[in-house]
Amino acid sequence: MGALSTPTDATATESVSEGLIVPEEQESILKVESLFNDASGIILVSAMALWVKNGHFNYQQTLVDFLRSAGGGVLIGTMAALLMISFRQLLTRSNRFAYNAQNMLFLITPFIVYFIAEEAKVSGIIAVVCAGLMQNSEGMRSRFVLPRQYHNGITLMNLFREILNNMVFIILGLLVVRIVRADLVVGNTNIEWIGIGIVLYVVNLIIRYCYGLIVKMTNQGSIIFALGGVHGAVTLALVYMIIDSVSSSKFDIIILAEMLMIVLSMIVPSIAFRFLLPHNLSIKENIRQTNRLRNEMVEEGINAVKKIYLPENVRQSVLYDLQDQKNANSFSDFWRQWIQASWRAEFSDQERELEQRALLWAFRAERQYLDMVSQRENMQEYVYELFNDMLLAESILLDQDKFY
Missing domain, CATH: 1.10.490 (Globin-like)
Structure with a gap:
């Protein structure tokens, strides 16, 4: 239940499968990407809010808040996933006809994990992503116990993924239209948001590129990993969580900076991938x-x-x-x-x-x-x-x- 895939993500994924990273590490790296996207979204929201509010970038406070929120999310997500996996596996091995109950448990798990994490004042998104990554590994190691349940589960998850993907981009489009109609872009005389948006996008690229090198991707694979995906879509949704923490004018700057980051993450790879990626069948x-x-x-x-x-x-x-x-x-x-x-x-x-x-x-x-x-x-x-x-x-x- 990680970051939602996009056409750009799919393109980058195809390139990874062409051998841009070590084959045996492909699966784990692609799964971790969703966690990395959401984690970077959390830290960007915190950093941007403090930057706009205080007038300077407080990296110490940002790092502390991120470690507390992300670390707590990882801990709760891991513990909740272990409990749910153990319960489902016991149910599977004791009752082979409980596959419908298995699918329902799988669907409600992310909601349970999210609310527990939010009540604990840590990142519910990262908790859900961690739990999702662990459940992926569970599926790969138990797919032939109940093949019918596994197949129905995949079909069900594909349906929900498609619905949620479409909802994300519909909401994103509505937000952009509202921003334009409110004259935040033309009517805002403070152009600070342009510099903030560009800096955030460049910093995000650098961090993702360094991560690609750390997990032993090739140089080209790290560049594709850095560029791939719509950066900031999750972050834009998170921005509305801090609407009461800053003034109206400051909030407008944050929204515009986030929108610029999203637009750049769509335009830049669309141009760059034409030169970086091998040409597959149309x-x-x-x-x-x-x-x-x-x-x-x-x-x-x-x-x-x-x-x-x-x-x-x-x-x-x-x-x-x-x-x-x-x-x-x-x-x-x-x-x-x-x-x-x-x-x-x-x-x-x-x-x-x-x-x-x-x-x-x-x-x-x-x-x-x-x-x-x-x-x-x-x-x-x-x-x-x-x-x-x-x-x-x-x-x-x-x-x-x-x-x-």
Whole structure:
């Protein structure tokens, strides 16, 4: 439950996977990045508030406040995560049918950890991030105990991540519009916020770059780590926590400086990454390759079905399902099949078994084709995507209670 990923984060992550850091350290470094983003956000808010309020940068007070807030957050997050992980693991190993309860526990954990940390007057954000990092490691070491629960959990978390990501940028956009409409940018005669915003952005880059070197990234990997991500999005939300601690004019300066930092973190990497990152397949080319392989894969499955004996009604049903894999059935085809399924007699048990076996036979041919392609095309991302679709299709087929 760390910092929300952004398109820029994804680009930097792809570059890391291209070998810009040591391979065995990639996973841990990428997980720690979210903690680093939020920690830097906490310290920037504190530093900026003291800077604006006192007229100078009080690094001693900033460091003390940061250590207290961040250290307490790490401690509470770690302890809470250990307790929740132990409870979930005991539940998993004592009751294999409690996977829905497991997912609910996983979802409510960050809220519990956050409120406990805030009541203790330490950073709830850092506490939640620490707990999230530990739960990631838990998942990697227990994913095959209950595969259904693990898969449902990933699907659920992806849904929540997408919702929260969209909410963050919607709120960020609304804040920027409000700042512009309030004439804080044009009407503010004090341009101190420009210097503060630039300094904060440069300091943040330097700290992130040094961190990259400390964790043994390459020089290029450290630069990409420093530039990647929208810096300050979390910090801008935290700024409103200190609205009562400074005057209205000082608060306007803080808001403008934070907005400038966010804008710079979007513009600078958009320009720099064009020269720093290797050029991967374009989105259009990726889609073209995926569609090509999908069509060829489905043809393999269809050819396999045509070579075996099936009653005609079963054969037509199987071929329709396989054509659906590559979205080759038209709107009218769907309604024709819907009418037939609604009015015709249901398949007998024998026909139902034949249909299931025929689809499994087709999926087997499709998987063999993908396996051959993966050796030729080095398991590109679009090949993984097709493998994933294929395995999901098989899982739907094998789950007879829901399939029929």
